[in-house]
Amino acid sequence: MVAAVGPPSHDPGDYAERLRRLKSMLLLRSFEAALLRQPKPGFQLISRGEEAVAVGVCAALERRDPLLCSGRSIATVLARGMAPGPLLAELIGKDGGPNRGRAGRAHVSMPSIGFFGAHGVVGGNLSVAAGVAFAQQQLATGAVACCLFGDGACGAGVLHETLNIAALWHLPLVLICTNNGYAVSTPVREALAPARLTDLAAPFGIPAAAIDGADLDAVVAHTTQSVANTRAGQGPCFLELQCARLATHSNLTREERAAAELDRLHERDPLLLYERRLRSEGILEDALWAQMRAEVDTEVAAAERFAEAAPWPDAEQALLDV
Amino acid sequence: MIKKLLIPIELGEAIEVRLLLWCKTEGQQLSAGDALLEFETDKALVLVSASQPAVLRHCFYREGEWMKPGDTVAWLSDEPDEPLPAEGDTIAEELLVGFDVT
Amino acid sequence: MSKVFFREALARAIAEEMEREPRLFLLGQDIAEHGGSYAETRGLFERFGTARVRNTPVAEAMTVGFAAGAAAAGLRAMAFITYLDFLMLGLDALVNYAAKLRFKSAGQLNAPIVVKATAGAKGQGPTHAQSIESWLMNVPGLTVLAPSNAGDAYGLLKTALRAPGPVVFIDHKKLFPQGGLVPEREELIPVGSAAVRRAGRHLTLVAHSYMSVLALEAAIRLAAQGIEAEVIDLRSLWPIDWDTLIGSARHTGHVLTVEEGQVVCGVGAEIAFGLRERVPELRIARLGARRAPVAASPVLEAYTIPDAQAIVGAAHGLLTRAANSKSI
Numbered sequence: 001m002v003a004a005v006g007p008p009s010h011d012p013g014d015y016a017e018r019l020r021r022l023k024s025m026l027l028l029r030s031f032e033a034a035l036l037r038q039p040k041p042g043f044q045l046i047s048r049g050e051e052a053v054a055v056g057v058c059a060a061l062e063r064r065d066p067l068l069c070s071g072r073s074i075a076t077v078l079a080r081g082m083a084p085g086p087l088l089a090e091l092i093g094k095d096g097g098p099n100r101g102r103a104g105r106a107h108v109s110m111p112s113i114g115f116f117g118a119h120g121v122v123g124g125n126l127s128v129a130a131g132v133a134f135a136q137q138q139l140a141t142g143a144v145a146c147c148l149f150g151d152g153a154c155g156a157g158v159l160h161e162t163l164n165i166a167a168l169w170h171l172p173l174v175l176i177c178t179n180n181g182y183a184v185s186t187p188v189r190e191a192l193a194p195a196r197l198t199d200l201a202a203p204f205g206i207p208a209a210a211i212d213g214a215d216l217d218a219v220v221a222h223t224t225q226s227v228a229n230t231r232a233g234q235g236p237c238f239l240e241l242q243c244a245r246l247a248t249h250s251n252l253t254r255e256e257r258a259a260a261e262l263d264r265l266h267e268r269d270p271l272l273l274y275e276r277r278l279r280s281e282g283i284l285e286d287a288l289w290a291q292m293r294a295e296v297d298t299e300v301a302a303a304e305r306f307a308e309a310a311p312w313p314d315a316e317q318a319l320l321d322v
Numbered sequence: 323m324i325k326k327l328l329i330p331i332e333l334g335e336a337i338e339v340r341l342l343l344w345c346k347t348e349g350q351q352l353s354a355g356d357a358l359l360e361f362e363t364d365k366a367l368v369l370v371s372a373s374q375p376a377v378l379r380h381c382f383y384r385e386g387e388w389m390k391p392g393d394t395v396a397w398l399s400d401e402p403d404e405p406l407p408a409e410g411d412t413i414a415e416e417l418l419v420g421f422d423v424t
Numbered sequence: 425m426s427k428v429f430f431r432e433a434l435a436r437a438i439a440e441e442m443e444r445e446p447r448l449f450l451l452g453q454d455i456a457e458h459g460g461s462y463a464e465t466r467g468l469f470e471r472f473g474t475a476r477v478r479n480t481p482v483a484e485a486m487t488v489g490f491a492a493g494a495a496a497a498g499l500r501a502m503a504f505i506t507y508l509d510f511l512m513l514g515l516d517a518l519v520n521y522a523a524k525l526r527f528k529s530a531g532q533l534n535a536p537i538v539v540k541a542t543a544g545a546k547g548q549g550p551t552h553a554q555s556i557e558s559w560l561m562n563v564p565g566l567t568v569l570a571p572s573n574a575g576d577a578y579g580l581l582k583t584a585l586r587a588p589g590p591v592v593f594i595d596h597k598k599l600f601p602q603g604g605l606v607p608e609r610e611e612l613i614p615v616g617s618a619a620v621r622r623a624g625r626h627l628t629l630v631a632h633s634y635m636s637v638l639a640l641e642a643a644i645r646l647a648a649q650g651i652e653a654e655v656i657d658l659r660s661l662w663p664i665d666w667d668t669l670i671g672s673a674r675h676t677g678h679v680l681t682v683e684e685g686q687v688v689c690g691v692g693a694e695i696a697f698g699l700r701e702r703v704p705e706l707r708i709a710r711l712g713a714r715r716a717p718v719a720a721s722p723v724l725e726a727y728t729i730p731d732a733q734a735i736v737g738a739a740h741g742l743l744t745r746a747a748n749s750k751s752i
Contacts, residue, residue: 066497100530107528116497117529121520127486128521131493131501138449138475139498158516161486168481321531322564337602340429364429364601365463388427388603 013220015283021059021216022278023292025051025271028075030300031084035074036251038092038307044105047075049214049246052270053148053178054079056219056241060227061146066116066132068125069148071106072178073118076148080115082108084299085306096310100317116145122183123149123156126175130162133173133236144230146174152183154192154200166236167204173236174227175201178213180245185256201238213241214270217277244268324407325376325417327358327396329389336363338390346378351402358419359396361389366423373418377402425575425605430595431464433574433606434540437581438465438502440610442472445500448585449476451487452504452540461506462542462600488514492522492535492590502585505541508594509554514539522590523565537591538584543570544596544634544684545729549720555633555685555713557594561662561694567591567615568661572636574604576659579613587615594661596634596684618665620672624652627678627739630669630695632658635682635730642735653739661691666702669695673703680709680742684729687712707746711738 028051035041047054054075061067069076077087082097089096091105098110106120116132119125129147136143153159154177166173177197181188194200198208207229211222219241226237246265248255255262266272278284329339345357352358352372360369376398383389383396397406398417407413428436442448450465456479459466469477480487484505491501505511511518518539526534545553560568569584569591571577577595584591621636622643631639636657643653654672658664673679679699681692692710700706713729730738 098530098532099528102530103528107524109529109532111529111532117533119521121516124489124516124520127489127517128493128496130486131490131495132497133493134490135494135497135499138447138494145497158485158489161481161483164481164483165486165490169478321526321529335601340427340603364431 018217018278019283019288019292021055021220022271022274022284023296024055024079025216025274026292026296027084027299028054028078029271030296031078031088031303032074034300034304035088035091040092041251042092042104044074044091044251045072045249046247046251047072049180049244049265049268049270050178051075052216052219052274053176053213053241053243056216057146057148057176057223059220060223061114062143063114064141064143065114065146065227066111066136066143067114067146067148068116068129068132069118070122070125070150070153071118071120072150073105073108077108077110077115077118080110081113082110082115084303088303088307089310092307093312094307094310095313095317096307101313102317123153123158125149126153126156126158126162129175130166130171130173133166133171134169136172142231144172144174144227146176146227148176148178150183151177151179151181151188151192151197153177154197159200163201163204163206163236163238167206170233170235172230172233174223174230174239175236176223176239176241179240179242182245182249184249184253197240198238206236206238208238208240210240210242213243214268214273216270216274243270323400323415324379324404324413325398325415326394326413327370327398327417327419329361329391329393329395330421331391333363333391336365336391338388339363339368341383341385341387341389341395342367343385344381348378348381349402350378352376352378352398369422369424371420371422373420376400376417379406425607427603428574428606429603430574430577430600431460431462431466433578433604434464434581434595435466435468436606437578437585439468439471441582441585442468442476445585447498448500448502449478449494450502450504451478451480451491453480453482453506455479455504460504465504484510484513485517488539489517489521491537491539492517492525495535495537496525496533500536500585502538502540505539507552508541508543508556509551511539511541511556511592518566518590518592519563523563526589527565534588535590536588538581538587538593539590540593540595542595542597544598545718545725546597547720547722547725550717553718553725555683557592557661558683558685558690558694560592561691565589566662568594569615569659570594570632570661571659572599572631572633572657575606576613576619576657578606579611580659582610583612583614586612594633598634598637613659616660616663616665618659618668619657620654620668621657622653622655624654625676626652627680627743628654628656628672628676629680629682629735629739630656630658630692631682632661632691633684635684638730638732639682639735641732642739645732645736646739651739651743658691658695664695664698666698669699670702673699673706677705678707678742678746680711680735680739682730682735682738683710683712685712686715688715707742709738709742709745711735
């Protein structure tokens with residue numbers, strides 16, 4: 001399933017940075033678990049299995065690069081730097097985050113930290129991202145726009161329209177397709193005709209690569225290179241990050257995959273894989289791992305208290321900023 | 323004989339048009355094929371050329387003014403010194419013209 | 425005041441606003457060298473260049489989303505949609521993103537875009553003929569404007585191009601062939617401002633876009649029959665200028681709404697019901713297209729959409745029913 005692209009062309013980074021990234025993935029995992037423990041978690045799309053995508057892509061971007069994503073936003077927005085407390089408040093409908101309870105998971109946004117926003121319509125952020133990229137170009141900000149979307153968006157016409165205009169106008173746009181193999185219950189093979197999702201970019205002359213999205217170092221390396229190319233004026237690029245959806249599509253969707261498949265999902269668990277790698281490289285050992293987990297637990301607990309204490313929005317806020 | 327130049331009714335959808343340019347002045351002789359005036363509709367530029375010789379005698383509209391299909395734009399005559407009718411007399415004969423639409 | 429073609433009023437408004445706001449750019453099909461589908465961008469490409477006047481492929485979904493994203497990221501955008509019918513292709517970006525952006529971001533982001541589209545039946549068949557502006561009126565977050573003449577087009581478009589959020593600016597194919605007066609100096613018309621085109625005491629005709637032109641013709645015919653019709657040109661479909669409408673409704677006691685679009689859930693439905701809520705005892709009626717798509721044949725098209733005589737007939741109908749009964 002994974003197309004080999006060759007080893008990363010540069011040093012994966014100093015060990016402190018890599019440990020920080022591991023901890024970040026752990027925070028994403030623990031946060032979502034805490035979210036699902038909420039008495040009323042709401043309808044949430046869970047990023048479990050895509051933590052390396054979120055952390056890796058954000059590591060490759062600068063703060064000034066507007067990042068857009070789909071409705072499966074939680075890992076992305078946390079990795080981008082939104083504080084867990086306000087995010088949890090937003091996800092359960094409290095007025096504690098920058099969207100004051102109006103956005104929820106599907107539309108959360110915080111442009112001040114480079115998170116231009118999630119959007120709940122599949123593929124709905126693609127043409128928007130092209131426009132955002134155009135603005136960077138016209139305003140000469142030096143920033144690149146980056147849009148995350150799933151394999152589920154690859155059948156949408158607006159992807160074709162976006163690829164076309166991005167190539168035509170040489171936009172500073174990094175398009176990243178998170179291919180977790182399923183759109184709700186539909187496997188990729190039943191939804192998409194192209195043999196490889198990267199083939200979607202080929203007609204437009206947009207460079208494309210498929211990466212193991214469960215390998216954090218590979219995600220960082222390839223995304224960093226792609227972002228650098230685009231920032232240097234080489235035009236848009238397309239990355240397919242292949243990963244596994246470790247949970248169901250949402251917390252309210254039943255699991256339909258076969259037991260045999262489910263039994264093997266852990267082989268694609270980015271958190272497990274990275275923990276193992278750092279241990280094998282001698283960077284991580286039990287005490288450090290335990291400390292990391294304790295710190296994450298503390299942070300998540302603080303987020304839970306923050307969300308608990310956050311107020312519900314006043315009803316009249318339903319009519320603000322229309 | 324006095325002849326009138328009309329804005330044609332068959333212009334299609336144009337409700338009113340704007341006179342852009344007189345190519346001849348009052349008193350000037352036109353030969354067949356000479357450009358007489360240019361006007362514009364919402365969609366097109368129309369160059370009106372005389373299809374027969376005539377003398378331009380009186381322009382009813384100036385450059386920049388608006389006209390409607392059916393309006394008489396000018397009077398012309400075969401001979402330069404034919405007396406012009408009094409104001410309000412209706413002229414029956416129309417000048418033969420050609421239209422170049424761009 | 426000077427007289428110009430409708431398209432020239434648009435071009436002038438756009439040019440002035442592009443001069444004033446360097447971040448404003450245009451995108452749409454054939455708007456650059458070609459000068460626009462209706463010659464409404466003539467001269468702009470030569471003056472402002474390719475960076476700011478951009479031809480797009482035929483891709484309305486991308487065009488509207490692109491405009492919204494660019495505007496949200498710090499520019500201002502005007503998107504040209506040749507036929508209002510094709511705006512449907514861009515409704516996701518317009519309604520689900522642009523209209524909701526300020527709200528869902530709690531004010532952190534917004535999309536100052538103008539989406540201009542041309543409505544109306546004019547011999548081109550079912551999908552090049554629709555007047556679906558009423559669909560847009562009920563989207564919270566959208567401003568919807570519809571001028572009926574060159575001067576209002578100029579003033580409203582300038583306002584639209586300075587608006588803080590998304591505006592849909594709807595003109596009409598039949599407005600282009602005539603000239604109209606525009607002010608010599610810069611003038612803006614605010615949103616939410618209707619215009620009383622003709623005073624009258626027997627009934628009020630409420631119309632917008634090309635139907636305002638026909639309503640005035642109908643008023644002339646009605647006057648010859650001894651009926652004085654007041655004609656109100658809405659200009660702003662959302663927000664609605666209720667004050668002007670209420671004043672007229674109280675004065676005449678009878679309101680006939682006139683639109684080229686479908687009557688069902690149309691502009692008139694909102695106006696008539698809203699006025700009835702605010703002016704008890706008001707007698708109301710609405711006139712619009714017959715319930716069918718607009719056919720290609722001019723004979724069928726003419727039967728489907730209202731003309732001046734249909735307005736006259738509907739006015740008589742309203743007054744007769746009102747005189748004959750106590751209820752609507």
